[in-house]
Amino acid sequence: MRHQIRSLLGTMVAPEALVPDGELECWRTGQGQQGLPAAVLAPSTEEELARVLARASEEGWRVLPAGLGRWLEGGGPSDVSVVVSTRRMQEVHEYEPANLTFTAGAGLSFSGLRKTTEPHGQWLPLDPPGGLVGSLGAAVALGIGGPLRHLYGTPRDHVLGLTLVAGDGRILRWGGRVVKNVAGFDVTRLSVGSWGSLGVVTSISARLFPIPEAEVTLIIQGGKVSVLLPLARAMALSSLPLAAVELLDPLELKGSGLAEVGAEPAGPGLVLRLLGSHAQVEEMEARVRSDLSHEVGSLQRLEGETSRAFHETLNGWEEGADLVARLCLLPSELGTLLDEAEEVRDLVSKASSPPGAGMRLSAHVGAGVLRVAVPKLPEGDGGLDPWVSSLRSLRARLEERGGSLTLSSGPSALLREVGAWGAAGEEKALMAGLKAEFDPQGILAPGRLGL
Ligand SMILES: Cc1cc2nc3c(=O)[nH]c(=O)nc-3n(C[C@H](O)[C@H](O)[C@H](O)COP(=O)(O)OP(=O)(O)OC[C@H]3O[C@@H](n4cnc5c(N)ncnc54)[C@H](O)[C@@H]3O)c2cc1C
Structure with a gap:
């Protein structure tokens, strides 16, 4: 089957779009054989990507969208046949310093964008975890911001328009480079933070800001x-x-x-x-x-x-931790989040030897997001059992209060047991309906967002 997928894809795309066999290990989506994709593609055009996704939909191949491939296991392991990367879509299509807007390929890194805009005294004020080396498309698809969200917001506040190649191969363009309010259903904002579950983001238009003096x-x-x-x-x-x-x-x-x-x-x-x-x-x-x-x-x-x-x-605060969890409630309830995190501290202090390897906390105070990082989890049979039950009950308590607990990174076994995401609640039917519209065969980003 793996060989079949590769040879079929080989007939559909330019040879340089197919990542060599020897590099597949760098594109793992999980541990073991399941986490090794049969093929990794980096198309250079939306049309090439569209052909691949249309075929994948017909064949029922599970596909994970990717940017530069630095954080594919984040949000939980995926069992997919094909990874499609935007790493060959790095062009700055348009940049108008006078309008403070740009359009670029989704595979462009933040540092690449910076090289273009910095000489004009402009920047995109986003600081997602992982730094400037990640792609714009990944930050947009994940809807992730860092501490700067306090003043500048998250990708949803910056993106003016984007191109999405949907699961069935349709090329969909939304919004534009004009900074204005949109009447009606705003699909651009919907696509931001969809974790690749609706389509592959291929290009992005966004607004820029003057670099502070x-x-x-x-x-x-x-x-x-x-x-x-x-x-x-x-x-x-x-x-x-x-x-x-x-x-x-x-x-x-x-x-x-x-x-x-x-x-x-x-x-x-x-x-x-x-x-x-x-x-x-x-x-x-x-x-x-x-x-x-x-x-x-x-x-x-x-x-x-x-x-x-x-x-x-x-x-880089999250780097190297065995487990990173995000606890969210209203910003006014940050005190409750800190109290709840004490349960994790208890587990850490029971498990850790030497005791110095303690839990770390970092809160985006204005957003009501508390990140909890555990440097070292216990190894061996049964070592994670108390973590599974504690994290489940912590999530249930937060959800009861209208909040959430997501696991941004952790061992596959723990993520499988606890789940990266919690229950989507009443929104689940809406999310599933949207997924069916954009990705009718359900091939994209299996399991992401609990879908
Ligand atoms: C909660 C959270 C915590 C994070 N913590 C870290 C961290 O500690 N270290 C780190 O390096 N990064 C982290 N990231 C990711 C980071 O913010 C960047 O997005 C990152 O550096 C990855 O860039 P990349 O291009 O290599 O993305 P990839 O690793 O290629 O992809 C990352 C994720 O984005 C999706 N994706 C990527 N591009 C697209 C696209 N064009 N269309 C649709 N979906 C796409 C993928 O399916 C995958 O789930 C975190 C993200 C989140 C949401």
């Missing part, structure tokens, strides 16, 4: 995370246009150079990022300092390049 980061420490929480909430709710409000416990970030500025890595820290003109940043800093004056133990200040480098390190 100045940047300062203030890091506040003092006492436990529960002491910093009210301050973090107040900062997130303040009228100041802070670019990021992140609560970290512990503050420790390898390679961030924090020690040099006197920060205490073991304790929690509240990180405020200030971006704007020199005058704006100066004024914001003065206001933050006056609001803080009686409340904090210590305050460190990073500026310019040092501040930028710190946030780049923060971007």
Whole structure:
């Protein structure tokens, strides 16, 4: 069957679109034989991709859309026959600095886009986990943002239009490069965050922003995370246009150079990022300092390049952890999320040896998202059993309150037992209906979003 798929695809696409056998290991979608795709394709045109998906729909091959292939197991292992990558779709089709908009192939990396727009003093202010090396298409398909979402939002707020090759091979273009509100059903926004379940995003139009002239980061420490929480909430709710409000416990970030500025890595820290003109940043800093004056133990200040480098390190916060979970509730309920995370801490402290390998927390305070990273999970038979039951009951409690728990990364066995996503609830029928419209044979991104 694997051989058949490869030889059939070989007759349909240009030879350079077929990734050589020897490189398949780099495109794993899970562990074991199931996680090794029979073929990986990198078409250079939408038409070539459309032919492949139409054929895959006829044959019933399961297909995983991909960008540059750095995070294919994220969100849970997939058992697919074919991976289709946008890595040969990296062209900047249009860039109009005067309009602050661009259209580019989905396989273009954030750093590639930066090379084009930076000379014009413009940027796309998104900081998804994993950094600048990931593709625009992946960030859009996953709808993922990082700390900068506090001021700038997530990909859904930036994308003006996109091209999607649907599961049955239709090439669908939505929206455009004009910044305006859309009346009616907004399919562009629907496609953002669809995790490849509706189609392969092949090109994106989005708006850009002027690169801020100045940047300062203030890091506040003092006492436990529960002491910093009210301050973090107040900062997130303040009228100041802070670019990021992140609560970290512990503050420790390898390679961030924090020690040099006197920060205490073991304790929690509240990180405020200030971006704007020199005058704006100066004024914001003065206001933050006056609001803080009686409340904090210590305050460190990073500026310019040092501040930028710190946030780049923060971007890799999830790297290397055995398990990363995202707990979400309303932003006003961040305290509840922190309490709930204590259950995970109990498991970590029972399991970890040496005890130093503790749980790490990072909250996007304004969004009500708490990331929980566990550096090392127990190995061996039965070691994960208590984790399965705890994570399930934690998810049930959060869902009861209207929240969610998703597992961004973790061992396949745990993801299979617990599921990366929770119950979609009442939206499930709607999501399944949309999937049937875009991907009638259900070949794309099996299992993603619980579909
Ligand atoms: C919750 C979360 C946590 C993350 N944590 C990390 C992390 O710790 N480290 C890291 O490197 N990355 C992480 N990422 C992914 C990251 O943000 C980037 O998207 C990434 O670096 C991958 O870029 P890539 O081009 O290699 O994508 P790929 O690895 O190729 O794809 C990543 C995912 O996006 C889908 N996808 C990619 N391109 C398309 C497309 N054109 N159309 C439809 N679907 C597509 C794939 O099906 C896959 O599920 C995370 C993403 C999320 C949502």
